[in-house]
Structures are given as structure tokens and as C-alpha cells.
Amino acid sequence: SSNRIFRSSIHRASLLFGRRQQTLSSTASAEISITTKNEERTVGLPPTWEDLTSTLEKVKVSSESSSPTPLVTLYRDTNGWCPFCERVWLALHIKNIPYQEVLVNLQDKPAWFLAMVPTGLVPAVLFHDDLINNESSSSEKGNDDDDEDKAAKAQPGRRLVWESLDIMKELDKSFPDTPRLVQEDNADYMEARSIATSMTTAGFQYAYAGKNKTLTEEDKASKKDEFNAALDKFDEFLGQNKDAGPFALGSSVSGIDEFNT
Structure with missing residues (x-):
């Protein structure tokens, strides 16, 4: 059971980010070549530190x-192993x-x-409401919002x-035109969240x-049995997925998939 869930989680993540990684990889290989000051390096030789530094600068400039x-x-952990940070990171993508x-260095948190x-x-x-509201206002020009709503958006x-x-x-709430992930009005979602928790x-x-x-060893064995039962x-x-979709609730991604990735 645990292997099936692990494979399913990896599959979901690969579906979501495979295309993005492929695009970045092809762009980098097409636009960036590692060179020395005077000539192309011979294929098979490792790059120098100077080559690597130059390449990283090109990638940084291109990305920015x-x-x-x-x-x-x-704001997330430096090591990238916090599962709660992963949930939010996945939601943003x-x-x-x-x-x-x-x-943020969790071993030495800054003041x-x-x-x-x-x-x-x-x-x-940190929600940049000044920028989010500007985008919302631009996309909703022509809508008959009341004055109170417009004033709130302008703040x-x-x-x-x-x-x-x-x-x-x-x-x-802040990005209503994106997939809604927390569906507390959905009975299947709430059942799945309870089981996942x-x-x-x-x-x-x-x-x-x-x-x-x-x-005791018996206690530890009991904890293992409880985990397997939960899995x-x-x-x-x-x-029981009626839609036979790739995600926990069917064909559409939800917060349940984030919790278990």
C-alpha cells in the first residue's frame, strides 16, 4: 500500500513539473555554451570554475x-525538507x-x-496585495463592482x-481564477483529509x-501496524475513485494531493 501511494505521489509531481523542467532544460542547452576566454572547450573535459561562474551568470540574467x-x-526552510513548505510550494506551481x-535557516533563525x-x-x-489588487482591477475593468468593493481593492x-x-x-481566496485546492464544502474532500491526517x-x-x-519493541511494532492500517x-x-482520475478526488487536483506528495 505504501509503495502504491509513493508511486502515485511521484507520478502526480512529475505530471505537474515535467513540462516545466523539460522547457528549462531545452532552453539552457540551446542558449548557453560553456567557453573559455579564447576557444570552445574540448568535449569531454570538465569545465573550469571560471566557465561555471560565467554559465551561472548567464542563467541568472536569462531567468531574471x-x-x-x-x-x-x-519563506521556507533552507534544506528543502519541510513537508508543510512543500505543500505551499506545490500550491503556487x-x-x-x-x-x-x-x-530561512531553521537551526539559526534570523531575528x-x-x-x-x-x-x-x-x-x-507575504501576499503583495498592492500588486495582486492591481492585477485584479485590470482584469475586471467594466465590471459593476460597488464603491465599497472598489475601495477595498484600491487599498x-x-x-x-x-x-x-x-x-x-x-x-x-486571493486568486479565485486558479484551481481551488481547499474544498471544505466537498464531502469527499473532507473524508479524504481526515484519512490523510x-x-x-x-x-x-x-x-x-x-x-x-x-x-518497548512491542510498542514499536504496534506503531508500525497502526501506520500500515492507515495506509x-x-x-x-x-x-473508490469513481472518476478513475490521476488525483485523489478524480480528474482535478486538490489540496489532498498536496498533503500527500
């Missing part, structure tokens, strides 16, 4: 010149929201981050939201059981 203006800032990223985020935890997202400013679920809800909890308890010296329950839910 073609990147749209970020509408949010994602699913919704195709331009963003910039600030890495500015602790002052900004009350919990001191990642992820956190400049930026908002900080933390906790991954709260961030995802706010992304849905139990599976995650059982998984963490099993993962840390080996380091808990107060647990089986989620696998059973996926097997």
Missing part, C-alpha cells in the same frame, strides 16, 4: 529577464502564481524572521499569513518510535 513580477513571497523565495512571524515557524507567505499593503493550511486557504500522524509516530527509548485505509479510499 523573463520572470514575471512576484505576487507573493514564500499548481496555481501558476509568480513568487519569490526567501530561505528579523522571529520578529515577523509570531510562531517562528515555516512556511509563511495598498501586504499581508503575512503562516501555517500551511491557512496559507492555502488564502491563496484560494490520520495517516500522517501515524506515519510520524512510527518514524519517531525508533528513537523513543521509553517504547491501507487511504489506499482503499483511492480505490
Whole structure:
């Protein structure tokens, strides 16, 4: 069961980002060649540090010149292993929201981050409301919005939201024309989220059981059985997928897929 879920998660991620990675790879190979000052390097020889530095500068310039203006800032862990940060990162890509990223060292959190985020935890997202509202106003010209609504949209400013679920809800609210991920009015979604939450909890308890010296071998075995049972329950839910789609709820991606990727 765990292998099936793992393969399914990898498949979803590859579907979402395979095209983007292929485009970046082809662009880099087509536009960038590593050279020395005077001549092309002989094929098969490793590049020098000078070559690598020059190439990275070209990639950076190319990326910056073609990147749209970020509408949010994602604060996440430096090492890239925080699953809650991964959820938000995946949501931004699913919704195709331009963003910039600030890495936070969780072993030595900077004072500015602790002052900004009350919990001191990642992820956190800064919503650039001044830019988001400008985009909304441009796309809604001609709509008969009332004066109060227009005044609200005209207010400049930026908002900080933390906790991954709260961030995802706010992304849905601030970008209504993108796929809605948190569907708390959907019974299937809520059932799947409950099962997925139990599976995650059982998984963490099993993962840390080996380091808990107060647990007996029997206790550890019990944690393993509980995790396998939770996996089986989620696998059973996926097997009931009436639409036979590639995602947890069928043909459309949802927050459930993020939670389990």
C-alpha cells in the first residue's frame, strides 16, 4: 500500500513539473555554451570554475529577464525538507502564481524572521496585495463592482499569513481564477483529509518510535501496524475513485494531493 501511494505521489509531481523542467532544460542547452576566454572547450573535459561562474551568470540574467513580477513571497526552510513548505510550494506551481523565495535557516533563525512571524515557524507567505489588487482591477475593468468593493481593492499593503493550511486557504481566496485546492464544502474532500491526517500522524509516530527509548519493541511494532492500517485505509479510499482520475478526488487536483506528495 505504501509503495502504491509513493508511486502515485511521484507520478502526480512529475505530471505537474515535467513540462516545466523539460522547457528549462531545452532552453539552457540551446542558449548557453560553456567557453573559455579564447576557444570552445574540448568535449569531454570538465569545465573550469571560471566557465561555471560565467554559465551561472548567464542563467541568472536569462531567468531574471523573463520572470514575471512576484505576487507573493514564500519563506521556507533552507534544506528543502519541510513537508508543510512543500505543500505551499506545490500550491503556487499548481496555481501558476509568480513568487519569490526567501530561505530561512531553521537551526539559526534570523531575528528579523522571529520578529515577523509570531510562531517562528515555516512556511509563511507575504501576499503583495498592492500588486495582486492591481492585477485584479485590470482584469475586471467594466465590471459593476460597488464603491465599497472598489475601495477595498484600491487599498495598498501586504499581508503575512503562516501555517500551511491557512496559507492555502488564502491563496484560494486571493486568486479565485486558479484551481481551488481547499474544498471544505466537498464531502469527499473532507473524508479524504481526515484519512490523510490520520495517516500522517501515524506515519510520524512510527518514524519517531525508533528513537523513543521509553517504547518497548512491542510498542514499536504496534506503531508500525497502526501506520500500515492507515495506509491501507487511504489506499482503499483511492480505490473508490469513481472518476478513475490521476488525483485523489478524480480528474482535478486538490489540496489532498498536496498533503500527500
